[in-house]
Amino acid sequence: MSKMIEYEDASEEVRAVYDDIRATRKTEYINNFWKVLAQHPPTLRRTWQMVKEVMTGPGELDPLTRELIYVAVSVTNGCEYCIASHTAAARTKGMTDAMFGELMAIVGTANMTNRLANGFQVEVDEIFKR
Amino acid sequence: MSKMIEYEDASEEVRAVYDDIRATRKTEYINNFWKVLAQHPPTLRRTWQMVKEVMTGPGELDPLTRELIYVAVSVTNGCEYCIASHTAAARTKGMTDAMFGELMAIVGTANMTNRLANGFQVEVDEIFKR
Amino acid sequence: MSKMIEYEDASEEVRAVYDDIRATRKTEYINNFWKVLAQHPPTLRRTWQMVKEVMTGPGELDPLTRELIYVAVSVTNGCEYCIASHTAAARTKGMTDAMFGELMAIVGTANMTNRLANGFQVEVDEIFKR
Amino acid sequence: MSKMIEYEDASEEVRAVYDDIRATRKTEYINNFWKVLAQHPPTLRRTWQMVKEVMTGPGELDPLTRELIYVAVSVTNGCEYCIASHTAAARTKGMTDAMFGELMAIVGTANMTNRLANGFQVEVDEIFKR
């Protein structure tokens, strides 16, 4: 529905981001999210910079773990696009059917216990306070 | 604030859960969450059963990864108790300061892009549809 | 922390709302929520009007059921003030400890299955479409 | 979109859950949610067990009240599938058009006042602290 900016029609600034996405991900495919964000080039540039550093930069968490966390957040928020795209990304990075099932089980359980802690008005234990 | 049921005052049903928590976690400490849930024994029993299976049962995701996912959900929901308790649990299972920082960066980024996808009304790419 | 407007210091407009709260609830006590909202009289007036009609007006749902629903929403959103005040209101209207435990169990379960439906990307059944 | 496991193709473990759903609900129909969850049998089994106990087990809240609470949570979270399926279930259990309208009015009002309490930073009254 939303207007997408194709490479051919993109400004220099937008093309530079598309080129970097392609180089970083080693694929020609630019997914809809970026083509729609290109409507507002500064948001495209800043968002890609953040996602690139956080998801592909050096760090102690491996790429699959990062995607599992991304999916967990997206599922909790009910973001249809992000669930679809990051579940696909997680599979590309090695997520098996069993891992996906376990991920969903944890996300569901955490959403349940979050509300039980809220509703029962549980006080934080002293030992959990740093 | 909420009433907590101590072992001494607990019914047989509640004690059985407390005993299983202690045996499973290899610690005498029962945290406030369970002592408050003990106000309603069936909820205590069912919740512990779910948490136990999902967080300590056999599976492909290792214990630390499971806790990182739990923290990601709790932070997204803003559940103070769950953030405090599961961050502590994650540290016990090996989460370093760097891992925590990376986890927060991913959770923050996902919460940002979830809203960008919503607000820009991005259509799901065909390749992400299974 | 937030400034509260006491009856003595209130304008005519605010006093009229306070009087109506007292008459409707048959109590002298005005809880903090209303005294803080009184900072912005139109918001106080409109909010009380809505709450009064929805929670105490004629209808098919009895007063206790209405409060249980209010608590369910407040727990899902993690609103500390609303959880405390509406749990107290529900008890006044007859909520037993067992009912509270059952309410929490349903709220927790629904929050869990909401995310499972999101994450597994379940299609709505034809029979559920009106 | 998501793969659904039909009875004919299901493992013993999954069939046992399907049989129990049918027996408990007194209908041959298995809705999509369960057929998709069957991709991960332990999640199917645990989720059904939780939903069955919480929604159909003995308790003080009647079946319709339980469904109204379920709908309230699902609407607050914006879970399309759960709204559709539990609204249908509530109607089966006796929810009239008027009840549905009142339910929506309460859910909307609670979502409004939850934010007013957050935004005005209202302190919890001493009398609401147990």
Next chain:
Amino acid sequence: MSKMIEYEDASEEVRAVYDDIRATRKTEYINNFWKVLAQHPPTLRRTWQMVKEVMTGPGELDPLTRELIYVAVSVTNGCEYCIASHTAAARTKGMTDAMFGELMAIVGTANMTNRLANGFQVEVDEIFKR
């Protein structure tokens, strides 16, 4: 999907609301939201009254600013209908493509930092406490 009540089929009470919407907005068009809410006339009447006063009544915030705030909330909650309708309304009131991009950037950033503040368990500064 949901049943919509057209003017021809509406009761006196519903027609009065439709007439007021048309007069207030200076357009013949009644959007789906109101036609669906008309299923429950008291909810239609109260909701319109609230929206009318808050969005078109006298005040210090101009109409465009009010719509930007409405979109910000709707995007944060992921409400598809509200995002579509209020984005359209904001454009009618003068929102440019650049403003929309900036709005999305702020909404995304706030959703990110909200979680960083939660997850890092940041204490409120004394100077921010009134």
Next chain:
Amino acid sequence: MSKMIEYEDASEEVRAVYDDIRATRKTEYINNFWKVLAQHPPTLRRTWQMVKEVMTGPGELDPLTRELIYVAVSVTNGCEYCIASHTAAARTKGMTDAMFGELMAIVGTANMTNRLANGFQVEVDEIFKR
């Protein structure tokens, strides 16, 4: 509760961010959020960069409008820290008591109608689809 990194104890990388915060905001005060984020320098640096560009960079929305939007998101999410800090920031930039009241009224109303649209399953009007 969370550890805060003071300027004296900060690394070069962290000091550079603190210096930029001070220069940009024209105040010596560094609020807790940044001092806690300094635990993970890359997150501090990236988050500040994003906030700085989005909130103080050139654009069509004025500084006060940007803060109102930030508060609207924070209130919707129930982030206590962000509500306190951005409400204070908005006041510094000119938000009056009346504006704050109107802002809360809009945020409350939007949160209400978001759920009414969800719950009544309203279809998006053709005219709202771009």
